[in-house]
Amino acid sequence: MTEVKKGRILSGMRPTGKLHLGHLSVVESWAAQQNDYECFYFIADWHALTTQFDDTSAIREAGRQMTIDWLAAGLDPEKSPIFRQSDIKTHAELYLLFSMMTPLSWLERVPTYKDQVRQFGEQGKDITTHGFLGYPLLMAVDILIYLADYVPVGEDQLPHLEFAREMVRRFNYLYNCDVLKEPQALLAKIKMLPGVDNRKMSKSYNNYISITAEPEEIKERCIQMITDPARIRKTDLGHPDICTVYAYHGFYNAEEQPDIACRCKAGEIGCFACKARLQQKLNEFIAPIRERRRQLEENPARIDEILAAGAEVAKKESEKTMEAVRGVMKI
Numbered sequence: 016m017t018e019v020k021k022g023r024i025l026s027g028m029r030p031t032g033k034l035h036l037g038h039l040s041v042v043e044s045w046a047a048q049q050n051d052y053e054c055f056y057f058i059a060d061w062h063a064l065t066t067q068f069d070d071t072s073a074i075r076e077a078g079r080q081m082t083i084d085w086l087a088a089g090l091d092p093e094k095s096p097i098f099r100q101s102d103i104k105t106h107a108e109l110y111l112l113f114s115m116m117t118p119l120s121w122l123e124r125v126p127t128y129k130d131q132v133r134q135f136g137e138q139g140k141d142i143t144t145h146g147f148l149g150y151p152l153l154m155a156v157d158i159l160i161y162l163a164d165y166v167p168v169g170e171d172q173l174p175h176l177e178f179a180r181e182m183v184r185r186f187n188y189l190y191n192c193d194v195l196k197e198p199q200a201l202l203a204k205i206k207m208l209p210g211v212d213n214r215k216m217s218k219s220y221n222n223y224i225s226i227t228a229e230p231e232e233i234k235e236r237c238i239q240m241i242t243d244p245a246r247i248r249k250t251d252l253g254h255p256d257i258c259t260v261y262a263y264h265g266f267y268n269a270e271e272q273p274d275i276a277c278r279c280k281a282g283e284i285g286c287f288a289c290k291a292r293l294q295q296k297l298n299e300f301i302a303p304i305r306e307r308r309r310q311l312e313e314n315p316a317r318i319d320e321i322l323a324a325g326a327e328v329a330k331k332e333s334e335k336t337m338e339a340v341r342g343v344m345k346i
């Protein structure tokens with residue numbers, strides 16, 4: 016009997032290389048969706064060019080490393096095609112056709128545009144290019160070309176999704192058709208893990224733990240974690256709610272977290288012992304992922320096969336949409 020799925024999901028990430036624990040909750044939620052939805056996962060390597068156009072040397076390998084981590088974290092290529100955006104040239108074709116009908120003002124008003132231009136400008140990099148301005152349009156193409164029903168997003172990404180939905184309405188209206196489909200948001204209820212310094216976990220802050228970290232790296236990162244600054248001695252009464260180590264216990268040692276809170280507040284546990292326990296729990300959590308990654312790395316040809324097979328499916332599906340698009344546009 017054919018399995019009935021709840022609809023099609025499209026998700027992707029810019030190729031950042033090996034993933035950190037902050038990404039893991041996202042990939043785990045993708046992995047959980049594979050049984051209920053028809054899922055497509057892609058490496059957004061053309062998106063990387065919007066800010067890395069002047070040094071492209073690391074993009075391809077970063078995409079490959081990210082794929083290995085996706086697989087180690089539970090994505091199943093037998094269930095969900097995994098592919099590189101740049102292998103599917105129809106994305107570029109639809110992007111070009113869309114660019115002819117997208118009002119410039121729609122792109123300029125995307126909230127992240129000005130912020131990012133300013134942030135990169137402060138680092139001495141000018142990203143005021145056609146490509147960077149068109150970033151939300153390329154994102155819309157990635158979704159619409161597969162006629163995705165849902166896109167897992169955080170609240171901050173809702174404007175991008177709304178942009179894609181507006182493109183659908185504009186296209187279908189201009190060509191008096193219903194070729195494109197408005198995707199819905201699948202609002203992700205993902206609790207974000209902080210970096211070891213309690214800021215957002217990010218490679219640029221160097222405050223991350225990789226999902227395949229070796230025990231030595233885990234130890235070092237636990238030592239760096241910010242605790243309650245008022246605690247000098249074990250007997251000082253602590254405030255676990257302002258402690259990064261405590262937040263991590265919530266993710267990786269939930270069963271002991273309430274007891275840790277009581278003992279910290281009562282001055283019955285020292286931060287050294289508390290970090291050592293976290294280190295142990297993180298090791299237990301990461302060890303199987305590390306092992307799966309090691310096995311995947313032993314067979315590099317398998318990764319190429321997975322990406323090639325994913326690209327085949329993506330090409331076929333996107334070509335169906337493009338035939339309909341070319342048809343209604345009479346082009």
Ligand code: SF4
Binds near residue numbers: 243275279285290
């Ligand atoms: S005992 Fe644990 S929870 Fe309390 S401040 Fe130290 S590290 Fe944080």
